[in-house]
Structure formats: structure tokens, C-alpha cells
Amino acid sequence: MRLDQLPLRQAAIIAAIDWAALRPAEARRLRELGLDEGVRVEALHVGPFGRDPIACRVGRMTIALRRAHASAISVQQADAA
Amino acid sequence: MNPAPMIALVGNPNAGKSALFNALTGARQKVGNYPGVTVERKSGRLVLSDGRPIELVDLPGTYSLDPASPDEVVTRNVVLGHQAGERLPSALIVVVDATNLDNHLRFTLQLIALGLPIVVALNMVDMAERDGLHIDVDMLSRELGVPVIPTVAVRRRGMEELKAAIDTIVSGAPVPPRADGAVPDIVIFQRRARAIADAATIEEHVGRRWSYWADKVALHPVLGPIILAVLMFVMFQAVFAWSAAPMDLIDAGFQDLQAIVRDLLPEGLLRSLIVDGVISGVGAVVVFLPQILILFFFILLLEASGYMVRAAFLMDRLMARVGLSGRAFIPLLSSFACAIPGIMATRTIDDPKDRLTTILIAPLMTCSARLPVYAVIIGAFIPARSVGPGIGLQGLVLFGLYLTGVLGALVAALVFRRTITRGEGSGFLMEMPKYQMPNWRDVAIGLWQRAWIFLHRAGTLILAATILLWALLSFPQAPAGVNQSEYSVAGRIADGLEVVVRPIGFNHQIALAIIPAMAAREVAVSALATVYSIDSTDDAATERSLVGRLQGRWPLPTALAFLMWFVFAPQCMSTIAVIRRETNGWKWPAFTLAYLFTLAYVAAGATYWLATAAGL
Numbered sequence: 001m002r003l004d005q006l007p008l009r010q011a012a013i014i015a016a017i018d019w020a021a022l023r024p025a026e027a028r029r030l031r032e033l034g035l036d037e038g039v040r041v042e043a044l045h046v047g048p049f050g051r052d053p054i055a056c057r058v059g060r061m062t063i064a065l066r067r068a069h070a071s072a073i074s075v076q077q078a079d080a081a
Numbered sequence: 082m083n084p085a086p087m088i089a090l091v092g093n094p095n096a097g098k099s100a101l102f103n104a105l106t107g108a109r110q111k112v113g114n115y116p117g118v119t120v121e122r123k124s125g126r127l128v129l130s131d132g133r134p135i136e137l138v139d140l141p142g143t144y145s146l147d148p149a150s151p152d153e154v155v156t157r158n159v160v161l162g163h164q165a166g167e168r169l170p171s172a173l174i175v176v177v178d179a180t181n182l183d184n185h186l187r188f189t190l191q192l193i194a195l196g197l198p199i200v201v202a203l204n205m206v207d208m209a210e211r212d213g214l215h216i217d218v219d220m221l222s223r224e225l226g227v228p229v230i231p232t233v234a235v236r237r238r239g240m241e242e243l244k245a246a247i248d249t250i251v252s253g254a255p256v257p258p259r260a261d262g263a264v265p266d267i268v269i270f271q272r273r274a275r276a277i278a279d280a281a282t283i284e285e286h287v288g289r290r291w292s293y294w295a296d297k298v299a300l301h302p303v304l305g306p307i308i309l310a311v312l313m314f315v316m317f318q319a320v321f322a323w324s325a326a327p328m329d330l331i332d333a334g335f336q337d338l339q340a341i342v343r344d345l346l347p348e349g350l351l352r353s354l355i356v357d358g359v360i361s362g363v364g365a366v367v368v369f370l371p372q373i374l375i376l377f378f379f380i381l382l383l384e385a386s387g388y389m390v391r392a393a394f395l396m397d398r399l400m401a402r403v404g405l406s407g408r409a410f411i412p413l414l415s416s417f418a419c420a421i422p423g424i425m426a427t428r429t430i431d432d433p434k435d436r437l438t439t440i441l442i443a444p445l446m447t448c449s450a451r452l453p454v455y456a457v458i459i460g461a462f463i464p465a466r467s468v469g470p471g472i473g474l475q476g477l478v479l480f481g482l483y484l485t486g487v488l489g490a491l492v493a494a495l496v497f498r499r500t501i502t503r504g505e506g507s508g509f510l511m512e513m514p515k516y517q518m519p520n521w522r523d524v525a526i527g528l529w530q531r532a533w534i535f536l537h538r539a540g541t542l543i544l545a546a547t548i549l550l551w552a553l554l555s556f557p558q559a560p561a562g563v564n565q566s567e568y569s570v571a572g573r574i575a576d577g578l579e580v581v582v583r584p585i586g587f588n589h590q591i592a593l594a595i596i597p598a599m600a601a602r603e604v605a606v607s608a609l610a611t612v613y614s615i616d617s618t619d620d621a622a623t624e625r626s627l628v629g630r631l632q633g634r635w636p637l638p639t640a641l642a643f644l645m646w647f648v649f650a651p652q653c654m655s656t657i658a659v660i661r662r663e664t665n666g667w668k669w670p671a672f673t674l675a676y677l678f679t680l681a682y683v684a685a686g687a688t689y690w691l692a693t694a695a696g697l
Contacts, residue, residue: 032144049398
């Protein structure tokens with residue numbers, strides 16, 4: 001599943017990030033914001049127009065990103081703990 | 082001869098760096114610029130417990146040492162000792178957010194790898210406890226190999242301990258950094274940071290964080306935009322409603338001063354200079370200090386509370402329609418206070434075309450310098466009627482002027498993104514900081530800095546423009562029976578301009594006022610005050626405020642056209658200068674001047690003719 005398809009408030013783990021689909025500056029910024037394989041991620045809120053952008057919890061931080069970027073991130077559902 | 086040791090404050094954005102800087106140095110700060118680049122240098126004095134002075138420099142908040150933006154280049158150069166005009170720091174204070182260790186420790190590890198003496202300020206430990214995070218400070222310190230001091234900067238907790246730790250590491254000469262900046266990929270640091278953070282943190286499950294529930298409301302698809310709109314509306318209504326009493330007080334004070342000087346000095350040129358020139362002109366601008374402070378108060382509050390980023394989130398999709406991102410919303414909202422910090426805030430926009438577009442439209446956001454102009458004209462020509470519960474007609478007109486500026490900016494952005502700044506739209510990637518109760522002392526310091534800048538301008542630029550205008554208006558002296566302002570040098574210059582602005586409904590006095598207002602918009606108000614003051618022969622009329630003197634002098638279409646002119650006209654030298662600095666050349670400031678004056682002329686003309694046709 002891709003991050004933009006992940007239902008809201010459902011915990012998941014980042015499985016892979018398609019860095020090549022992102023422009024270098026965007027990829028760098030995503031890395032700086034802590035996106036990496038194996039990190040816990042959860043979509044929390046969506047923007048009021050076109051459900052874009054998405055606010056996600058990544059690790060202990062909340063970040064906002066657009067659907068277009070979220071679609072480069074593959075996730076797998078975490079076991080409900 | 083040996084200057085005080087310099088210590089740099091470094092850290093991620095949203096780590097509470099500015100609050101820590103304020104807590105350590107107090108209100109006495111020097112704000113300047115690094116030579117050749119447009120990065121702000123903030124420094125202050127810190128006195129250690131043994132009385133040793135330290136120069137503390139607040140570096141821009143960055144996520145890493147990768148030199149991608151100008152802010153990051155400066156941060157990197159300073160910590161490596163390569164920055165022109167800056168000494169090598171004797172030590173670094175690295176500020177990290179205790180609730181976000183896994184991310185903030187990555188930058189800390191990158192800095193530790195440089196080998197400079199470091200103290201880590203583990204900030205916002207109160208928030209971490211609220212979130213159920215228990216951090217083993219000793220273990221963290223062992224793992225990092227540097228002292229770690231828990232702090233709560235906004236509550237001034239941990240400051241003495243932090244100073245004591247600085248005391249022990251600042252000894253002897255600065256140690257040159259080990260690496261020359263060739264840092265390994267940040268992913269390596271990232272993984273190590275996560276491992277340390279996990280080991281040092283015990284997390285109790287306390288359910289969702291407070292910020293989550295606040296965001297459920299603030300980012301709600303329906304409620305969120307309504308809250309944002311209401312907030313904006315309340316802000317602009319408050320600018321008018323709360324300021325009435327203090328403004329009357331300041332106004333009365335300047336009128337008393339005029340009366341006193343008039344009694345003290347004999348009639349003549351000197352009295353005219355002081356009463357009609359200096360007091361009338363400077364007073365007409367200073368009276369707007371309360372409104373400007375109220376506006377800045379709201380903007381500082383929105384920034385400090387963390388709401389500003391939510392506003393950007395809500396607006397992103399709409400901004401995307403005109404080819405911008407939500408990120409541009411923050412500089413644009415700051416431009417409502419002043420376009421200069423707004424344009425400087427565009428540095429956080431990574432994409433160069435996005436950034437240029439934002440710079441070009443920032444002057445269309447109604448800055449606080451337009452407020453004096455709007456307030457005088459609205460006060461004189463728009464009746465103070467109520468048009469609904471809690472909604473005054475004057476406030477509504479003001480809101481309309483702000484809205485016109487915003488709409489103009491959106492249309493301009495749309496056109497630019499399809500022509501001169503055509504290109505792929507950049508994305509929207511942003512950290513959303515936790516909500517935070519603003520610290521009143523930090524807000525007060527921010528307000529004080531703004532008030533000082535405004536009064537400084539009133540005392541220098543505006544005072545000089547006022548005196549110059551008074552001189553141009555007073556000479557040569559008109560013979561009896563001839564109108565002084567039309568006979569004067571300024572009047573003859575204005576005659577030339579009047580030919581150009583007559584078709585859009587402007588009169589001679591307006592032509593006179595908009596020339597010196599090229600320096601700064603609020604000068605238009607002091608210029609009008611001076612013009613009408615010099616022309617009035619009886620003292621009773623001079624003592625009335627400018628609003629009283631303007632009432633009935635202009636037809637309503639002219640007043641409306643004048644308001645519309647100021648929505649668009651780029652009458653601010655400082656903004657043009659800052660655009661030149663930020664875009665490295667005269668091309669874009671020249672373009673800004675051309676397109677905004679064209680817009681102003683067309684919009685004012687259309688307003689004048691429509692209003693005249695409507696019989697207003």
C-alpha cells in the first residue's frame with residue numbers, strides 16, 4: 001500500500017521509498033524530516049480541499065506533505081499493539 | 082583587546098531556539114545581517130556566573146549541515162569557522178526538542194562529529210513529560226559524549242545549569258573543527274539518532290497527544306477553514322476596535338504639543354516648521370503605533386502558538402491552484418505586518434521559481450504602513466455605521482481593501498506562474514510543530530523590536546521627508562490671496578504629476594502627497610497633514626485632526642480611488658531595496674515597480690469612474 005492510500009489513524013511502517021520518483025531537493029527534505037525505511041508512520045489529518053495535503057505522524061514528529069509525494073512511499077500495516 | 086568568547090546557538094527549527102536565546106540574553110539583542118548574504122545575524126550578551134561575558138550568536142534553525150539554502154550555508158560556515166565576518170565559535174549550544182529526540186539528535190550527532198566543544202540543551206522537557214516520555218539524561222549524555230542539560234526555555238528553567246555547563250567547556254582558545262565539512266550521508270546519523278533516542282527514552286502509553294486533538298479541530302475539513310477565516314476577521318476588526326482609545330490619546334498629546342509650541346514661539350518660519358512640519362507630520366504617523374502593534378501582536382501570537390503552520394496546511398491546496406505552496410502562506414501572512422520580513426521569510430521556500438513568485442506578490446499584501454493611509458481616508462469618508470451585529474462599515478471596507486490586495490496577489494501569481502516563472506510547482510513538505518502557549522515575555526520582546534523600528538523610522542526617514550516637504554511647500558512664499566501649496570516648489574512639481582493622475586480622480590494635494598510617499602507609504606499621511614496645515618490660515622482648523630480636515634474636501638470617488646491606489650502602488654523604498662538584495666540585481670525590483678504602478682493606476686482609475694458612474 002502507498003502512504004496516500006493509507007486510511008487515516010491506522011499505524012503503519014514505511015517499507016520502501018522510491019527516491020527516484022522525487023526531485024533531489026524534495027528527497028533530501030524528506031530524509032531530513034526523518035522519513036526512512038522501518039519508521040512508524042500514521043496519517044492523521046487531510047487538507048480541506050481535495051483531501052490534500054496529508055498530515056502524518058513520522059516517528060515522534062508530525063509532518064505535512066502532498067499526496068503526490070506520499071505516493072512515492074510504500075507502507076505496510078503495523079500490527080495493532 | 083581579546084574579545085569575549087563567542088558561542089553559537091544551533092538546532093533544528095521548532096526546537097525552541099529563539100526562546101532559549103531570549104532566556105539567556107534578555108531583551109538586549111543586536112540584529113544585523115551577514116555580509117553579502119541575506120541571513121540575519123542575531124547576537125546578545127550572556128554573563129556567566131563568574132562574571133565572564135560571552136557573545137551568544139543565534140544561528141538560523143536548520144535540519145542538517147547540507148548546504149542547500151542560504152540559511153544552511155551560513156550555519157555550516159559559522160560552525161566550521163569559514164564565515165566571513167564571524168569568529169570560530171568557542172563552543173556550540175545545540176538545542177534539541179525532548180519530544181522529538183530521534184529527529185533532532187541526528188543534527189546533534191552531525192555537529193558532534195565536527196569536534197567543537199558542545200553542550201546539548203534538552204529543551205521542552207515539560208512537554209515530554211506531558212506526553213509521557215521519560216528521558217534518561219545521564220544515558221543520553223554518555224551516548225553522545227557531551228553534557229546534556231534539561232531546560233524549559235519558555236519558563237526559564239535550567240538556565241543556571243546551562244550557564245554552569247558552558248562555563249566548564251569554554252576554556253582556552255577555540256579548537257578548530259576536526260572535519261572540514263565532508264560529512265557522511267545523513268541517513269547514517271539518522272539511524273544512530275533513532276537508536277540513541279529509543280534507548281534513552283521510556284515511553285508511557287498516554288494515548289493521543291494534546292496537539293492531535295487540537296488539530297482535529299483546527300484542521301477539520303469544515304471547521305478548520307471557518308476558524309481561519311474568523312481568526313483573520315477578528316484580527317482585522319481588532320486592529321480598528323482596540324486602537325481607538327490609545328490613538329485618541331496620542332492624537333490629543335500631539336495637538337497639545339502643537340498648542341504649546343504655538344504659544345511659545347513667535348509667528349514665523351520657525352514656528353511653521355515645528356508646528357506644521359515636524360509635529361503635524363510626525364504626529365500623523367506616530368498616532369498609528371497602536372494599530373501596528375495590535376497587528377504584530379496577532380501575528381507573533383499565531384507564530385509562537387504553532388497555528389501559523391496549520392494555516393499553511395489549510396491553504397496549501399488553494400495556493401497550489403495559483404502555482405504556489407502552503408509554504409508561501411507564511412511569508413505572505415507576515416507581509417501583512419511588513420513586506421520586508423515577509424520577503425526575507427521566503428528564504429524557507431526551496432524552489433527558486435516558487436520563491437521569486439512569492440517575492441513579487443508579497444508587496445500586494447496590505448502591510449501595516451498602509452494602515453495609516455487607509456485609517457485616515459476611511460475615517461474621513463466612510464461613515465461609522467453598523468451593518469450587522471459586531472460588524473462596522475469602516476471595518477468592512479478595511480477588510481475589503483485587504484481582500485482586494487490578496488485577490489490581486491493570487492491573480493498576479495497565476496499569471497507569473499504561466500509566464501515569467503513558469504515551471505513545475507514545488508511541493509509542500511513541512512514539520513508541524515506542537516501547539517504551545519506563547520511566552521508573553523518573548524511576545525513582548527518581539528513587539529518592542531517592532532515598535533522601535535517603527536518609531537525609529539518616524540524619527541529619521543519620515544521626519545526628514547516631512548521637513549523636506551515642508552520646505553518645498555513653504556518656498557517661495559506666495560503673495561497674499563494666492564494658495565501657498567500651489568504656488569510653492571512642490572506645488573509646481575505636483576502640477577506636472579497632476580496631469581498624469583487627474584484622469585484617475587486625484588487632485589493637486591494627492592499629487593503632492595504621493596511624491597514623498599515613494600519613500601514610505603505612511604509619509605502620504607504626514608504629507609497630507611502638512612499640505613492642509615500649511616494651507617489653512619486659521620489656527621482652529623489646524624488644530625483639528627487630519628481626518629477632520631479631510632472630511633468633505635474630496636469627492637467620495639476620489640477617496641475610493643486613493644484607497645485603491647494604495648492597495649497596489651509599490652511606494653516603499655525599503656521593499657524595493659530588499660527585493661534587489663534577495664534577487665541579486667535590479668531586474669526584479671524594476672519589474673515589481675512597473676507592474677505594481679500599472680496595476681495601481683488601472684485599479685484607481687476603474688474605481689474612480691465606476692464610483693462616479695454609480696453616483697457616489
